[in-house]
Amino acid sequence: MTAMPPLAPMPVAQARPVKFGALAWTALILGIVGIVGSPIIIFNNLTAVVAGVGFVLGVIAFFGTKKTLAAVGVALCVAAVVFTALAQNAVVKEIDKLTGSGPAQTLNVGETFHGTDVDITVANPKEFTTGKYSLQPNAKAMSYDVTVVNHSDKPWTSMLVIQATAGNAAAEQVFDSAAGFTGAPTQDVLPGKEIAFKVGFVDSTGDITVQVGAVLGDKAYFIHKR
Structure with a gap:
């Protein structure tokens, strides 16, 4: 009986390297921190800065392989800054009411x-x-x-x-x-x-x-x- 020739090894698919994945996750986490901290007066100044850093990292990560994750992180960071501004404006208006002051x-x-x-x-x-x-x-x-x-x-x-x-x-x-x-x-x-x-x-x-x-x-x- 003629021996079968050995089968050629199947090529192994190479895993696509993840690019900027860590930045995308970081942007997501910082955006969540910004959202959670936005209602807390005084503390929300810090969390807004954190969200701003997350926004920059998310924009960079958007050019990597985790585009969806980076986009979600950027959106959360933007929302955190907006929520912080709204919360601080509401406090200023409330202080104006308590002190009897109105718009100049x-x-x-x-x-x-x-x-x-x-x-x-x-x-x-x-x-x-x-x-x-x-x-x-x-x-x-x-x-x-x-x-x-x-x-x-x-x-x-x-x-x-x-x-x-x-x-x-x-x-x-x-x-x-x-x-x-x-x-x-x-x-x-x-x-x-x-x-x-x-x-x-x-x-x-x-x-x-x-x-x-x-x-x-x-x-x-x-x-x-x-």
Whole structure:
């Protein structure tokens, strides 16, 4: 009997090497961490950064062999950042409700801002030169009359923050007690009463914007166009 020739060995299929697989899994895990941490205020700042790193890794992994896994990781990371932003905005709005503050308003100098507890008017812009005893002696400046009327049913603590910009630069506030520029008063304003004072700022080119707001309350911007 003629012997059968030996069979040739069957070729063994080579396993396709996995490329960027670890990055795809990492993006997926970081996206999940970002989603879980998004509702947790303060901590979600960290998890949002983690999700951002996961997004970058997922984009890189998308050019590997685990495209579906990488795409899911990228989507989770994007969702984590979006959820974090929504959660933080909701907290800011809730704080505004608790403190009585609302969105800032922009008005022209001479107009009145009607806030939650008080009405604030910034008017009568006047040019002047600071005195020699001012913190900014002999400087060209602008002054404004500020009037605060308490229309609430309780005393209002005058804790105003007043700042200004001239053009595109911050304007330095004038402090000159001899000329009556001593900053915002701190005494309480009784219901139905008002308090008036003046503020001054070292002048520069461009329009002046005077920002007036309570520490825990409303805020308004008064534009002095020139």
